[in-house]
Amino acid sequence: MNPxxxxxxxxxxxxxxxxxxxxxxxxxxxxxxxxxxxxDLVYLELPKVGSxxxxxxPFCEVESVKAVSDLYAPVSGxxxxxxxxLPNALETLSDDPYGAGWIAKIxxxxxxxxxxxxxxxxxxxxxxxxx
Amino acid sequence: xxxxxxxxxxxxxxxxxxxxxxVRKALGVFDISHMGRLNISGADxxxxxxxxxxxxxxxxxxxxxxxxxxxxxAGGILxxxxxxxxxxxxxATSGISHRMVVNASNREKxxxxxxxxxxxxGFDAKIADVxxxxxxxxxQGPNAIQVLNPLVDVDAGSMRYYTGQVANIAGHDxxxxxxxxxxEDGWELIVTAPASTAVWEIVLGAxxxxxxxxxxxxxxxxxxxxxxMPLYGHELSETISPVQAGLGFALNLxxxxxxxxxxxxxxxxxxxxxxxxxxxxxxxxxxREGATVFCQGKPIGAVxxxxxxxxxxxxxxxxxxxxxxxxxxxxLTIDIRGKDSPATVVPLPFYSRS
Numbered sequence: 001m002n003p004x005x006x007x008x009x010x011x012x013x014x015x016x017x018x019x020x021x022x023x024x025x026x027x028x029x030x031x032x033x034x035x036x037x038x039x040d041l042v043y044l045e046l047p048k049v050g051s052x053x054x055x056x057x058p059f060c061e062v063e064s065v066k067a068v069s070d071l072y073a074p075v076s077g078x079x080x081x082x083x084x085x086l087p088n089a090l091e092t093l094s095d096d097p098y099g100a101g102w103i104a105k106i107x108x109x110x111x112x113x114x115x116x117x118x119x120x121x122x123x124x125x126x127x128x129x130x131x
Numbered sequence: 132x133x134x135x136x137x138x139x140x141x142x143x144x145x146x147x148x149x150x151x152x153x154v155r156k157a158l159g160v161f162d163i164s165h166m167g168r169l170n171i172s173g174a175d176x177x178x179x180x181x182x183x184x185x186x187x188x189x190x191x192x193x194x195x196x197x198x199x200x201x202x203x204x205a206g207g208i209l210x211x212x213x214x215x216x217x218x219x220x221x222x223a224t225s226g227i228s229h230r231m232v233v234n235a236s237n238r239e240k241x242x243x244x245x246x247x248x249x250x251x252x253g254f255d256a257k258i259a260d261v262x263x264x265x266x267x268x269x270x271q272g273p274n275a276i277q278v279l280n281p282l283v284d285v286d287a288g289s290m291r292y293y294t295g296q297v298a299n300i301a302g303h304d305x306x307x308x309x310x311x312x313x314x315e316d317g318w319e320l321i322v323t324a325p326a327s328t329a330v331w332e333i334v335l336g337a338x339x340x341x342x343x344x345x346x347x348x349x350x351x352x353x354x355x356x357x358x359x360m361p362l363y364g365h366e367l368s369e370t371i372s373p374v375q376a377g378l379g380f381a382l383n384l385x386x387x388x389x390x391x392x393x394x395x396x397x398x399x400x401x402x403x404x405x406x407x408x409x410x411x412x413x414x415x416x417x418x419r420e421g422a423t424v425f426c427q428g429k430p431i432g433a434v435x436x437x438x439x440x441x442x443x444x445x446x447x448x449x450x451x452x453x454x455x456x457x458x459x460x461x462x463l464t465i466d467i468r469g470k471d472s473p474a475t476v477v478p479l480p481f482y483s484r485s
Contacts, residue, residue: 040148040349042439042446043415063417065147065439066349068468087415 001098003032007114008123011056011072014098015117017108024108026075030062032097033127040065041090046082047104053079055113060103073106075113081105133348136235138165140348147349151441154313154354157342158272160334161351163312167238168265168321169245172226173256179249180229183390184214185373187383188229191216196293196308199381200373201233201241206394207369208376209244210237211361213310215295227259230306234363238262248390266327270334271317271354274341279318282337283307287318301333312351314358314482353438356447359409359480365420365435366407366449372398375451377407377479405432405451409479410463412446414472415439418465422448425464425471426456434465442482448474 007015012034016027035041043063053059053073060071082104086092093101108114118126132139140162143150153159171180181188186199195216201209215230222228233241238260245258270279276288285298287307295308303326311317322330335343352362361367361376373382373395384392398404412418418437423430432452440447448465456463461476 039143039146040439042417063415065353065417066142068417068419 003098004120006098006120007074007117008120009056009072009074009117010126013071013074015074015114016102017114020107024111024114025080025105026077026108026114027102027105028071028074029097029102030071030093031123031127032094035094035097035101038062038064038066038069041093044087044090044093044103046084046087047079049079049082051079053077053106055110055116071103074117075106075108075110077106077109079104080107135165135348136238138235140165142349143347144345147347147353148439148441150344150346150350151353153342153344154272154315154346154350155442156273158270158274158278158338158344159313159346159350160331160338160343161269161271161346162266162327162331163269163319163351164262164266164324164327165235166267167231167233167235167241167260167262168267169231169233169242170225170227170259170261171229171231171245171256172259173228173254175254175256176228179245179252179254179256180214180231181387181389182252182254183245183248184212185382185389185391185395186214187387188214188216193218194294194296196295196310198293200367200378201244202373202389202391202395203369204390204394206372206391206398208363208367208371208373209369210234210241211363211367211378211381212241215308218297221297232267236364264324266322266324266330268320268322268327268331268334269311269313269317270320270338271311271313271315271346273316274338274343275315275317278334278338278341278343279307282333290318300330303330305330312358312360313354314360314480315354315484352436353441356436356438356449357440357442357480357482359449361407361449362436366451371451372404374398374401375404375406402454404454406454406457407435407479408450408452408457409477409481410434410448410450410465410474411443411477411481412448412465412472412474415446416467416470416472417446418448418467418472418474423466424450424452424474425466426452426461431456431463440481447481449479
């Protein structure tokens with residue numbers, strides 16, 4: 001997926017919004033910038049399908065040789081799918097962060113939470129400041 | 132970049148895992164200038180070092196280097212250090228007979244300790260901390276010798292392990308030793324601070340076709356962990372005795388005295404103290420420092436260092452546990468952030484070069 005069509009959190013998750021059964025569903029992943037910064041990933045714990053995610057709260061974790069990092073839910077809602085194969089193919093995260101490296105799908109419970117997310121240009125500007 | 136004992140150092144140049152494999156398979160170059168370098172001179176230099184060091188110093192031959200500990204009176208470890216006996220030439224021209232290389236985090240403590248013992252004992256000895264005037268570069272890995280030998284005016288390949296000598300590298304004075312902290316064959320160079328950048332670039336440039344890469348602190352940690360080398364502040368501290376740490380080889384207790392000796396002899400009788408072990412973990416999660424280790428549901432110790440082992444492709448850890456659960460093959464569990472992770476006690480080191 002082209003990152004210009006995605007939204008981003010300040011905590012480096014990306015979000016692709018789609019419509020499903022009359023509601024909004026987001027596909028969530030980790031930005032290329034974050035994956036590059038983490039390097040040497042060894043472990044990913046996916047959220048549980050059916051669990052409830054809360055916006056800006058930890059919803060799964062990724063571990064590199066250096067440290068463990070939480071991933072934060074970009075929006076609130078029920079986790080409806082996870083990328084089961086990903087924990088055993090962590091290289092996919094760096095090979096295709098915005099496609100095959102997706103992590104989970106969340107059924108959005110409050111569309112207004114999407115308004116808080118950054119577009120790609122704003123996110124890149126933020127990363128540049130961090131770097 | 133991170134702050135490490137006041138030194139700004141890179142965790143990695145590219146990737147910890149890539150840099151790790153590079154040292155095991157080719158050649159890694161490390162800036163280890165943070166290590167403290169102390170020159171010791173004076174008629175009583177040997178007596179002073181012998182008084183504070185767990186190894187015998189009097190019988191060290193010129194160019195010989197020994198690993199050992201500096202302990203307090205209670206037998207706790209103040210630091211693990213290398214003592215170098217310098218050459219007769221160096222001693223004749225500079226008066227410096229010995230060098231001590233200490234951990235960055237303990238440098239000021241050890242300098243103060245040596246100065247205090249020198250004064251109290253009335254030793255004719257002078258300790259000069261030359262850390263900031265010098266730099267130290269480690270060249271480690273199977274390709275080290277083919278890269279270093281053409282650059283230096285000595286036959287580095289014929290040097291014995293744990294020896295060192297004065298040399299010249301591409302026009303720069305240096306001290307070269309066959310030592311390291313990676314579990315690979317390798318050399319360490321001490322150069323003057325002004326020459327450090329040039330020597331760094333010369334070694335990396337000459338090593339380019341042999342696969343040489345700069346290596347950061349992250350891989351320095353994974354390499355030493357696979358080789359089961361203890362790290363001060365993790366496996367070693369003022370409340371851990373050398374006996375518990377499994378460093379019996381670094382103790383010369385017979386027919387000599389040094390600070391902490393009697394306490395260490397007592398520790399040898401105490402078979403109930405926790406001991407250092409190696410753990411190989413199932414799963415992919417890393418057990419980090421402080422994680423509690425259990426045997427059949429009962430807490431028996433804690434992890435002191437843990438990482439992913441790039442060579443073994445699995446998580447490994449070192450821990451202190453009660454001796455009755457320390458036998459290789461013992462099944463234990465580690466609490467990793469609230470979840471039990473199975474682990475097996477394995478012999479140390481995790482890796483040794485064939």
